[in-house]
Amino acid sequence: MKVSVDQPKADISRIILEGRLDVAGTQAAEAEFNAAVASSQHVVVDLSGVPFITSVGIRMLVAGAQNRSKAGGKMVLMGADELTLRILKTTGLDQIVHVCASLDQALASF
Amino acid sequence: MTTYQRLLAGPLGPELIYETSKWLNAIAEEFSFSPEDLYRIDLCGEEIVSNIANYSDPEFANQLVEVRAVIETQRATLTFIDPAAPFDPFSRPPPVQVTTLEEFAIGGQGVHLVREFSDAYRYERRNSRNRTELVFELSQATVAPSASDDQSALVQAYGAQIFQGVPRGEIDELLEPLVVQEIFGETVLLKPGDPNEAVRLVLRGRCHVYLDKPGIGDRIEVGVGACVGEMSVIDDRPVSAYVLADPGVRLMVIDAETFLNQVMAVPGVARNLMSALSERMRRSDELTIKRVRKALQMEQVERELKYARSIQEGLLPRESQIPRDSRLDSVGRMVPARDVGGDFYDIFFLDENHIFFVIADVCGKGLPAALFMVRAISVLRAQSGFGRQSLDYSARLIERLNQQLCDYNDAQQFLTAFCGVLDLEMRKVSYVNAGHNPPAVANGRAAFQFLAEPINPIVGMVDGLAYRAGTIDLQPGSALLLYTDGVTEAEDKDVNMLGDDRLLARLNKVPARTARDLVDAVFADVRDFVAEAPQSDDITVLAIVCPER
Numbered sequence: 001m002k003v004s005v006d007q008p009k010a011d012i013s014r015i016i017l018e019g020r021l022d023v024a025g026t027q028a029a030e031a032e033f034n035a036a037v038a039s040s041q042h043v044v045v046d047l048s049g050v051p052f053i054t055s056v057g058i059r060m061l062v063a064g065a066q067n068r069s070k071a072g073g074k075m076v077l078m079g080a081d082e083l084t085l086r087i088l089k090t091t092g093l094d095q096i097v098h099v100c101a102s103l104d105q106a107l108a109s110f
Numbered sequence: 111m112t113t114y115q116r117l118l119a120g121p122l123g124p125e126l127i128y129e130t131s132k133w134l135n136a137i138a139e140e141f142s143f144s145p146e147d148l149y150r151i152d153l154c155g156e157e158i159v160s161n162i163a164n165y166s167d168p169e170f171a172n173q174l175v176e177v178r179a180v181i182e183t184q185r186a187t188l189t190f191i192d193p194a195a196p197f198d199p200f201s202r203p204p205p206v207q208v209t210t211l212e213e214f215a216i217g218g219q220g221v222h223l224v225r226e227f228s229d230a231y232r233y234e235r236r237n238s239r240n241r242t243e244l245v246f247e248l249s250q251a252t253v254a255p256s257a258s259d260d261q262s263a264l265v266q267a268y269g270a271q272i273f274q275g276v277p278r279g280e281i282d283e284l285l286e287p288l289v290v291q292e293i294f295g296e297t298v299l300l301k302p303g304d305p306n307e308a309v310r311l312v313l314r315g316r317c318h319v320y321l322d323k324p325g326i327g328d329r330i331e332v333g334v335g336a337c338v339g340e341m342s343v344i345d346d347r348p349v350s351a352y353v354l355a356d357p358g359v360r361l362m363v364i365d366a367e368t369f370l371n372q373v374m375a376v377p378g379v380a381r382n383l384m385s386a387l388s389e390r391m392r393r394s395d396e397l398t399i400k401r402v403r404k405a406l407q408m409e410q411v412e413r414e415l416k417y418a419r420s421i422q423e424g425l426l427p428r429e430s431q432i433p434r435d436s437r438l439d440s441v442g443r444m445v446p447a448r449d450v451g452g453d454f455y456d457i458f459f460l461d462e463n464h465i466f467f468v469i470a471d472v473c474g475k476g477l478p479a480a481l482f483m484v485r486a487i488s489v490l491r492a493q494s495g496f497g498r499q500s501l502d503y504s505a506r507l508i509e510r511l512n513q514q515l516c517d518y519n520d521a522q523q524f525l526t527a528f529c530g531v532l533d534l535e536m537r538k539v540s541y542v543n544a545g546h547n548p549p550a551v552a553n554g555r556a557a558f559q560f561l562a563e564p565i566n567p568i569v570g571m572v573d574g575l576a577y578r579a580g581t582i583d584l585q586p587g588s589a590l591l592l593y594t595d596g597v598t599e600a601e602d603k604d605v606n607m608l609g610d611d612r613l614l615a616r617l618n619k620v621p622a623r624t625a626r627d628l629v630d631a632v633f634a635d636v637r638d639f640v641a642e643a644p645q646s647d648d649i650t651v652l653a654i655v656c657p658e659r
Binding site for chain 2: 022023024052054055056058059062065066069083087090091092093095096097
């Protein structure tokens with residue numbers, strides 16, 4: 001599991017996740033992900049490198065979104081593949097966190 | 111239509127989650143599942159298995175969890191069988207859909223995903239195990255696997271003891287469909303009281319049968335070609351021992367019904383089984399005989415230790431043997447930590463006006479210390495006759511003791527000692543401290559304090575040593591309290607030591623300084639201090655008082 005961060009715009013960080021967000025992957029990524037989330041006002045989480053997600057991955061994303069919301073910022077998701085998108089929808093996460101297809105759409109949502 | 115079965119088995123624990131995912135991915139590749147089907151199956155597998163691994167009571171740790179996959183042309187059925195407390199994951203209502211982040215329910219999402227991504231789900235409690243079953247209708251037809259793995263398992267099964275002399279064609283039929291279990295970590299396969307549903311043939315690796323506790327005590331090994339669980343299947347009674355599987359064990363599972371009705375019905379199998387059982391019975395009989403013999407030997411050792419204790423007690427001066435004289439009041443007591451100990455004391459007249467006393471502590475405790483103690487006290491008494499008139503009698507006696515003990519001491523044992531001669535007329539003590547705890551002295555009516563100087567080396571390690579004596583003049587009413595470190599280093603349950611200060615304080619509180627009251631006070635204080643903690647060392651106290659006349 002790999003976590004990297006770039007800054008497509010001032011005040012907006014993009015956190016790029018690469019690997020499976022299952023129990024093992026989430027455990028490996030969580031600390032780094034949380035630190036990255038907390039270090040920027042707005043956050044785009046790029047899921048295009050995530051081939052697989054389970055409820056622990058969902059839990060990590062929700063915690064990130066809640067953290068930004070409390071700080072008066074925002075977290076959006078982008079790049080999820082079809083099946084991952086289905087999981088976001090099944091859990092209802094898409095109702096409370098903005099989910100976009102591309103980085104441009106994500107940046108436009110702030 | 112052909113169905114295939116695959117089986118994952120291992121200990122209940124966190125690695126179950128990773129092993130399950132790895133195994134499901136391997137099955138998907140073997141049977142060519144579509145990526146979407148694999149995603150669904152992998153997802154649901156992790157959710158169910160992480161529930162089992164994360165929420166089971168620790169008492170079920172390392173017990174057998176099985177995951178069965180039955181693969182048909184367009185369907186995969188997964189059954190998760192775990193030994194934990196009854197828990198139906200589908201009994202909770204699905205999480206409520208919410209509109210704000212703050213309300214989002216973290217819990218319950220996993221099972222919700224399982225409901226949505228499987229095509230059917232079912233929970234059942236059977237034979238003291240949770241069985242969670244998930245069905246997946248597959249989006250594309252599976253590809254039959256090359257049978258190489260099954261084939262190798264079958265070949266291993268031909269060699270099993272119960273199939274000796276049975277034609278291979280017949281074995282193939284009996285074992286169809288093949289159920290092969292690979293155990294990924296050390297696992298408790300069976301435990302006493304479990305219902306047993308299957309006989310397991312060991313194809314690779316080893317299982318161990320434990321009679322008392324898993325992993326402890328006598329065990330019987332069950333190797334390749336033998337089976338486990340056949341006894342409880344045959345007599346239809348709960349399992350009677352622990353069966354542990356080593357990591358990497360490969361087993362062929364034959365369910366109880368098939369075993370009883372089909373396998374047993376094959377000519378030759380019953381006889382093979384009987385010879386296997388009688389062989390095992392012989393081995394377990396031998397084990398039983400060994401255990402009984404060991405128990406008897408232990409009893410014998412205990413009897414001998416009790417006897418040794420009474421011999422040791424007999425070596426120390428009894429109350430009636432402590433010299434009686436109006437110028438002296440003395441009491442000694444030794445309480446060993448085990449049956450026998452390494453402490454000793456002695457007190458006897460050298461002539462009508464001189465009394466010799468000693469307290470000693472042999473390194474270690476138990477039998478080795480006791481043997482050395484017996485030797486030391488014997489040497490000391492044998493040497494006590496020489497040079498009685500000499501002023502530095504104690505120093506010369508300790509030197510001779512040191513020399514003699516050094517001469518035959520391959521085990522490198524040693525002792526610390528405090529000894530001295532008390533001149534009853536002059537009330538003068540000439541003493542030697544050989545690495546021992548300084549005794550407490552109360553001169554006349556003064557408070558107790560430690561007699562610190564001079565300190566000499568321990569006894570028994572270095573030969574040819576010279577020992578230096580000290581002297582002290584005592585007023586009438588003085589008291590001398592000798593003790594071993596079992597007193598000051600007595601430990602309470604938190605491993606705190608009683609300590610020198612507490613000993614002095616306690617001695618100074620004794621109202622009438624009689625030898626008996628002083629010894630009683632020290633033992634009572636040790637008892638109060640250690641309370642419930644076990645006695646860690648031998649405890650010895652010798653009090654010598656010069657009464658006021």
